[in-house]
Structure formats: structure tokens, C-alpha cells
Amino acid sequence: MQRFVPVLAQTRVLSKPFKSKSCTCVRYIFVRSGSAIVSSDKGDRSLLPGDLMILGPNLSCEKIPNSTVTLTTVYADFEYLADQLLWEMSTIFIDRSQVLSYLGKTFPEQEVLLRLNAEDHKRLSEQLNLLVSVSKMSQNFYQIQSAFGEVLQILNQRLLPVELLQNRGLGTPTVRRTGVNSFKIVSREAAAIRGLIEREPSRRWTLAELAQIVHLSPSQSYRQFVAAYGTSPLGYQTIQRVRFMAHCLRTTRTPVKEIAREAGWRDAGHAAEIFLRHFGQTPTGYRSFFGDQSMTSAELSLLVDTLIPGQPSFR
Template sequence: MGGRRVVRSCERPAEIFSPILARSRTISRPIGPVAYDCVKSIFIRHGSAILLSEFGEKPVTVGDVVALGANTLCGSEPEGSITVTTLYLDRDYVVDQVFWQHAALLADRLDAQDFAAELYSEPAQILHLGEDRAGMLMPWLDEMVALSIDGPSPKKFYRLQALLFVVLDVITPYVRTTEARRTPTQQRATLPGLPLCRHFSPLRAEVREAAGILRRAPEQRWTLHELAAAVHLSPSQLGRVFVDAYGKTPMTYLSTLRAERLARLLRETDLPVEAAMRQVGWRSRGHAARLFRECVGVTPTRYRQLSRRKSTA
């Protein structure tokens, strides 16, 4: 099958990004095994081919869907020609959907990533929908392709996502999954930027007041005792009711506010990174970088580089 080749762009132009992309094409020549850094679903619309992937060599024809996890090698040898529509889905976007789908079981999105890897342990599958069932998907797939042609559009995103969810609703019952075991002890405390599952219920006045205090002055050196005294609760009481309301402790909530404010400063000002950190209330650069990365996924320096690259694209 040859060496591993990872194409990270998912055939997207370098200057644009969308978590959902649809493309149709006709293939008449063999394609060597390649891997993409995204989740792919390939819908066979016309013709047939021999597919080469982690399941070996298998035939595919009209009515089949090839489901490929990120970084999964796959190639094809068309029998004459084959026409396909391919959906490319950003890995983080897929993990986010898994998180909300299984929110009752998971602690945070990092937990969702491991859960998804465990649940979908077969990274390459052929789903035999049949021509009739696959045929009903074609108008939706065609519309997704049309919405993707001109690049990402916020006005079109919800329609594109709605079409994706309809398609996934049809094909996911055919996806083989592995039983994933979760126990109460696995539902650990969340990281700053990752919400715990919680009930939607009226907020206590003290909780709203505490959150407001933190939002108005996140740069202050707050302690749990100082915040609890400000709203006339004990520290343990405040911690308990705050987690019930917001899914995170007051100090974790404060870290999230600081990360959001720091991100804004990195995007909109030329302040040195360390000065921006101090302005939001973080005195230690290493501590700030660690918490920011837990919230946002990258370091402050990398975040500034990415945001500026995007603004000049």
C-alpha cells in the first residue's frame, strides 16, 4: 500500500476554512493510498471500484458509503470510472458533536476525544446502504456541494449543518461501533474551557452576583474566600452552587474569563504577550500559557500568529 502520506488540507484552498466541505468528482484512474487529517464519508453515486484501505481490498458500488476516520489510508482502483460525493469533516467538529451526543457520560471535550476513539474503533468501514436508501441522500448531498462551492459562508452554515445532520441520521445506524464503558469515577472535574454537563435551572442570586463580580474585574487577584464573603456565602457553599449553575468552579470560571479577555487582546492589540497576560490578571507567564492552552487549545503566542494569519488571508 506504499508509504503513509497525510494531506492536511482536505483539498481545501489554503486561505479558507470550513468544518464541513462537500465535493463531487468522477475518478477514472487509480488513486494510491493517501490519508487526510479529517473525517471522510465517500458516497458512491455511479460505477464501481476496488477500495484499498485498512480493511484490505474490497469492492464498492452504487449504494455504498465509505466511512474513514482521520489519518486513515485509503486508495481506489476504478472499474472504468466511478462518481462519488465526499464529505470532509474537521476532526474537532466531529469530536464536538460526539461530546454533545453523549454529554450525560462525558466530563469534557478531551474526554469526548478518547470516547470517540474507543467508540469508533474501526477507522475504515464500508456501509452498504443500498441504492434506494442512498438515492434519497443525493438531493441533500448535491445541495451540500452547491453550498460548499463558493467557500464558507456564515449565512449558509446552519443549512449546511442541517443537511449534514440529516445525512448522518441515515448512515450512522450502519456504522459499526465498539461498546464504550463509562463509570461515575470517569466523570472528572473539567478543564477551564470545557463545560461540564449540568441541569438548566434558575440561578441563585448569589451565584449571579459572584459571576458578575468576576466578569467585571477578572484582573483582580481573587480567592474563593474573598468571593464567597462578597456574596455572603461560605466558600464551600459558593463552590457547590456555582458548579451546579455554570458547570465549573468559580476559579475555573475566572480562568475562562481571563483566557477570553487575553484572546481578545492578542487579536486586537499589539501588546506584548506577557504584558497582555498581566493585564488580564495572570502574573506568571508559564501558568498563564498553560491555562490559556487548556481553554483555547494553543499557546498565546501561537494564537496570535493564527489570528493574524487569518485576518490577512
């Protein structure tokens, strides 16, 4: 039975042409020494020491060494990579579908080539050596995760769009705030209020109305909900509304004004202000970056099963 690993790193020396087979994982190929020509459907490109080539899911290429070339390849399960980015960049990415939209832009239908500076190359080399070492022992999962996280942190500074990095500290991560108290015991009444809001986020709820349904006073309802979820019932409703807006902006071409109305806001300008406060971007700016690469569930399902020939199984 093949063991599943989310990340695998290998260093190899190539002295003759080598064809990389397509797979549904993401491959980060670092040039440690030597040089090579990469040949793909999009043409030929040179690889030099310090270069990084990224192959997205279902891409293949042929590497032709100039004499010899030493490469370190990091294989990352696509689903695992999405989860890592979601939690590491929680002030940029609000939910998993947003991460998948970003990855769709980062990994287009051709290889991505980055030329790293000397400082980044030195930092990456140290982490890559560690990652290769711990990859050989399956019980070192947390060491693998730590080393891979360091690699991602360096690369994200080069891969993430400048406007998103600038907004990283602007958008209040309120949309994810409900996870802060996820290990606390939640009262039945608080959970019921949450369910009501999630089922009808566009409804003009009042605290008194919610309290009456769960048979508590407004003050009791407020205290229990804040204790469980870290925000007020109406604050949580706002979170659900901006999530709905974000989903529509990514997956439809519906005008912003209409999306705001469907979310429950009468004033589109007010809705845009709230959206900016939570996401660090206006609805229009958010759509321009994430909206063009929306993915259907059928398309996403194609990215799950991964198998690298001769290597541990990637789901």
C-alpha cells in the same frame, strides 16, 4: 491566504485508479453509482452503490473503478466533528475527551465500510446533494452545518453502539446541566462557591461551610447558586465527582473502588449508583467501552493540523 472550512463535500466521477492521500480530517466516501475496488495496507475491498467508506485521520487508500464510479466525499475537520458530536449527543457524551475516545474506536487503523439500506441511502443522497451545492459557497456556513448535521444524524444510528443508543434516554444529562444557565449573570459569591467545589470536589463540604466562606447565609448561598448554575452547591459537587470518576475510568486502570474513594465517596456501591444515574452506565461498563482508547494530549495534538492538497485549508 487559504480560507478555513470545517466541512467540504465534492462529487467526482472516476474512470481510472485514484490514490487518496492521507490527511488528518475524517473522510466519508459515498458510492452514488458504479463500483470500485479499494486497495489499502489491509487488503482489497469492494465498493458498491449505497456503500459508505470512512477514512479516519492519517489513512490512505487507492480506489480502482470497475469502468466508472461516482463518489461523493465529505471532508470533516476532526476537531469540528468532535464538537458536533458532543453537542448533538449530549445525553450520551458528557465531555469532549469522551467523544475523542469514541472517535478513536470508530476510526481504527483501517477504513470502515458500511452497507446502507435503501431508505438511508435515499435520505443521505438528498442531503449530500445539498451539501455539495452549498460547499461551493463559503458564505453558506449555516447551510453547510445543517446539511452535515442531517448526515451525521443518519450515520450515528449505524455507528453508535447499540447499548449507548439504548441508554441515550436513561442517563440524566445533569453533568452538562451547568451549561443551561451559562448566559445568566453570575454573582461573585456563587462563582466563588463554584471555584471552591471545583478545587476540592472530594472534600466533605457542607452548605453552611461554603456560605460562611463567601459571607452569606446558607439560604442566600443556595438561592444564588441555583439561579446561576441550575443545581445546588452539593448537587454541583456530585457532578464534579462523577466527572472525576469518568476521567479516571478512561485514562487509568485504577480499581473502581479506589477511584470512588479518591472522588470523595466512602461507599463504592453508592458511588456506582450515582454514576449510573448520570451516565446511564455502570463504572465498569463505561470503562469497558471508553477506557481502552484513552488518548494523551500529545496524541491529540497530532490530529489538529489538516491540509487537503489543492483544497481549502483544514486546521
